[in-house]
Amino acid sequence: MIQDEIVHVAYEAAGMPGVAPSELSAVLHAPTEAARDDAWAGFVHAYTDRMLQIVRSMGGDHDTVMDRYAFVLDHLRADGCRRLRAYAGPGSGPFGLWLVVVVRRLCLDHHRQRYGRSRESSGRESRDERASRRRLVDLVADHVDTALLAGPVHGGPDEVLAKSERERALSQAVEGLQPRDRLLIRLRFAEDLPAREIARLLGFPTLFHVYRRLNKVLEALREALQALGVQDADP
């Protein structure tokens, strides 16, 4: 068991394609129902730690966590382990990473089933989105003060119109960026990730490459806004 784990960790650390671990293969290729029960017990035992870590990361008290964990196990085993059969070896990446994705998605399914699907435009998410937008606007507005974009709407129709036009200009400027740069902006300002984590995710050699790229992208946004006619804060 420990040797298997070392092999898988080594594969994953080396970025090697996924290899179905022996516990998974035993479940998927069990010749009889009894053998599958045994194999399932072995699989759960091998991955308890990993799965519980994900289940707990979603928060909640002990009862909630255990309900969620039971939901995850139930659905992993449902329909002859249909979800686990979806692991297609190299095409699905390292099994450890793949399992994190699948278990986390099941946790979200459990949450939605229990509490319903949250509406993105309401509550905290919306406030967070506005806060992210405000941070981005503040940075872009070194020369072009577009801070009013994210602010509350006050004043007369002219001011409302000016705000609307600037908001459209910012959206247009962001949409004009390369996808990788848009993702960089999203990770930095929507997900609020530190440069080190962005470097890791996007494959930048160092966090300083992240800073340099961010500066270039923000400068490009400033120029795009000016080209779209946004020159100053006053309408």
Next chain:
Amino acid sequence: MRTHDSANRLDASVFLFSRTMQRGGIMLSQLRSSAAHLEAGEVARYLAKTLSPADRETVEHHLADCAECTAELVAVSRLHRARRAPVRRVAAVAAAAAVVAGIVLLGPGIMPRHPSSAPQIRGAESQPAVRVVLPADGAVLRAAPDFTWRAVPGATAYRVSVSRASGDSVWATTTSDTNLRGSAHVARAGSGLYYWYVDVLLEDARSIAGPVHEFRIEP
């Protein structure tokens, strides 16, 4: 548009199909609808950096416009990294295995609700990041500094990393204390700008990434 609820149902067929297509010279990137969420395998392969350049670009194109998949990517990356933290929780594994044995044998419907041995572990997200005391962020010094930070509840160790402005690592060490004497490694590296951070290793095998700070050693 497909939702994550049905993601796993499609994984096998999509990837078998995509592998077949790749053998025939057609890339996954040509099959993706811009509206569809990422498959579990795509997330895993993106994080493992095993996607082809074309597929990686396609995935990044989707991520740039999909808040849900980006949030998932970040969460999975953090969970996976926390899993690989060096601190093991043997006792927790044993307790969890006991709970799972109950689930396997008895079924989730009659699972014990309050096993006394099961630990209560807070998510790393709820933990505060480490707060450094010395050197102050942006400090200008004449010699290699002492490093001091405030203790974090639940921490079993701290991993300290120092790098040059170029990104080259100068010194990395792990300690259970909350201060380190000025390192000969840093002193040998000479004058210039340095970046440093402290990661917190928790007793439940998770870790908290600390913010990056900087200091400068004058010539």
